[in-house]
Amino acid sequence: MAILGHRSRLLHLTFLFLATIFNSNCSLSLSSPTPNQQLLLLPLKTQHVPHPSSSLPRTRASAAAGGSKLPFRHNVTLTVSLSIGTPPQPATMVLDTGSELSWLRCSSPTSQQPVFRPLASKSYSTVPCSSPTCAERTRDLPLPASCDASKRCHVVVSYADASSAEGTLVSDTLLIGPSARPGFLFGCMDSGQSSSPEEDAKTTGLMGMNRGSLSLVTQMGVGMFSYCISGLDSSGVLLFGDAGFDWVGPLNYTPLVQISTPLPYFDRVAYTVQMEGIKVSGKVLPLPKSVFEPDHTGAGQTMVDSGTQFTFLLGPVYTALKNEFSGQTRGTLRVLNDPNFVFQGAMDLCYLVPSARPELPELPEVRLVFRGAEMSVPGRRLLYRVPGERRGSDWVYCFTFGNSDLLGVEAFVIGHHHQQDMWMEFDLERSRVGFAEVRCDLASQRLGLG
Template identity: 35%
Template sequence: MQLTHTDAGRGFTRRELLHRMALRSKARAARLRSGGKASAPVTPARDTDTDVPYAEYLARFAVGTPPQPVQLVVDTGSDLTWTQCVPCPACFDQALPYFDPSLSSSFGVFSCSSSACQDLPLSSCGTERGGWGNQTCVYTYSYGDRSVTTGLLLSDTFTFAGAVAVPNLAFGCGFFNQGVFNVISNMTGIAGFGRGALSLPSQLKVDNFSYCFTPVTGSAPSTVLLGLPANLHSGARGAIQTTPLIQNPADQSPTFYYLSLKGITVGSWRLPVPESAFAFTKNGTGGTIIDSGTAFTGLPTKIYRHLRDAFVSQLKELPVTNDDTILCFGVPPGAKPDVPKLALHFEGATLDLPRENYIFEFEEAGRSNICLAIFEAEGQDDMTILGNYQQQNMHVLYDLAGNKLSFVPAHCDRV
């Protein structure tokens, strides 16, 4: 499948792109650090910045027979795949028509006693009187930012690129969808790529999936491959590295993809942070996840401040010009100063980030700036989030069968 970045082709300046990615990253971090999904009803949120959609990459495919197009946000931090459906009494505007199950000859409805319905964090039995149909599976799927979708759990045929049709996949037919979805005009729902039973990779029973994100400042589409024998050497520019995907011992229904991060080096200086700062706490909070839906990497306050101090110390000749809570430095016009190298040390692997994967540059009012594309994820939960900006031009393979993550620098426009 090809992926389109939410800001692609919309004419934003580099300064505007930085602002939008920073806002999305902080909002996404708040969602993930609150658990990603809720198991109890919530009050739908109201968006506070109507100019910025809370989405990163969108995939377009089709549902039903004959196929009806959908465009879904690819989300490795949630499991349920859903799209808006007619009659849609409480829905956000979208460019594509709402999915209409009555026009599909292959759709089915799950009962509330089905195993698929039991896999949902919150579901109930529909009734004829309530307008749902008797004993149907009514779901409510909530996100940490208090966005919520409610509807029927259906099954239907999904048709992917190359006319590859897969029947009987479970998905949410959303009739009541509220929250920050209404600022993402080019989406119709969400494609869950998490580790749960209802996620798209789990339902397709694939041993792996991979993606390769092209630079957000360009126009080339990105790629996600499901269950294919991903050739990481295709377009590769370095050695393949592999690190384990680990489990949160306190989470009996895992969704997130956790990694074992051991430390961070800035220049030649290893940050004075113990490995325990990146690990799970006794109650299961903290840990390090890799996420497709967060733009910039987010670090807990105590780690971020060490990182910030290291960059300020090693770039002491440049004035600090913070921008949207992102650390920035003023640069003489036309100059491209050397910056300290940045490396993330995982169990069995080191991610040496190229400059363009952690430094964002822009000019405004005749002033040049370089900014660190990493933010302080404030809050009580000490979760570290590896964002997609740090994964640009990196072929990333999720080995679900082997519980491993592999990555290699690549030309993602050639994958």
């Protein structure tokens, strides 16, 4: 599936691709990378950008976008800065583990939007629609490729917020880290409809990182990658390759869900795990495990996605969590009783916090229970201050779990807000996702990136 495409936010966690091979001057112990794979270490930075109105209407996602997509309306996005072409052209791309096709904007309706200029690259080439590449490498895309008027391989991507992009499948040289990788396949998009002009002015496109045949991970032959996003400052790290850090501690692993039969609402190339329950302050929500399992259509899968900010749960699970959290915080938090305010169209549990004393009280811990592992969401991650939203002298804070049903989306999605201060490892070779709690700001410093 993919969850989102790219859109606007308050912060941009920017992956500055000043990638370097991890060298012997570092004091950390690393396991050896596979013979054909370089170990790439990349720093994370943050930058503030303007935020549009945060009071979004209650709207259903377009059915045509597919049941496994979520709207990409949030305040934080992860972006990667790299170069493509000969000579190299800089590109800033949204990093999305929930999407497959990487794409660049090749034309701009406004001169302010960054674009890739294909005619300026000597290594650029288009993919004919009659080629095996067009027929075979696009098989995992939600919409099949077709022929355009010039017999080129035409591709379309669409997202549940009604944004879309379409253009031609092309290849060019990708410069990532210290080496050039010729023949990188991506979409050169010349038309589309965006829900975020603010972000379009800052990004060139999107980088797909799921397990599909066209994703960056697959094309690079990467067997493992990891990232760590700080919840305290602007630091962080992205790592390609298999590296063992003795200071991270043992990771908790949960297997990726695999299915052999195609189902209409199941994304087989997403990072799908099996959620089995939720705890609030140690209390297990009274829900059968069956509510977390995909049904006969594939609806109800659980995806780990860097392209989504918050976490979204199907209606019955969301309601149970909302009621339990509300009960445990009754008398501690003041509820915002405004039925017309729903943050990001799916987050309807919000609170008032005095702006003069904005510190939050101690809140209960939520634990997401997966097959073989549990992920802790501490109280400080459970409420998010809505940028620019006030009621008199009070700030508006909203619960950081949303209701998938309000979006018309049949999926559970674990967003990157709840992945903060976690070492997140995506192990494709062993078909699993691992995570461990760690101070990501200290991790960056320890790796020499602070």
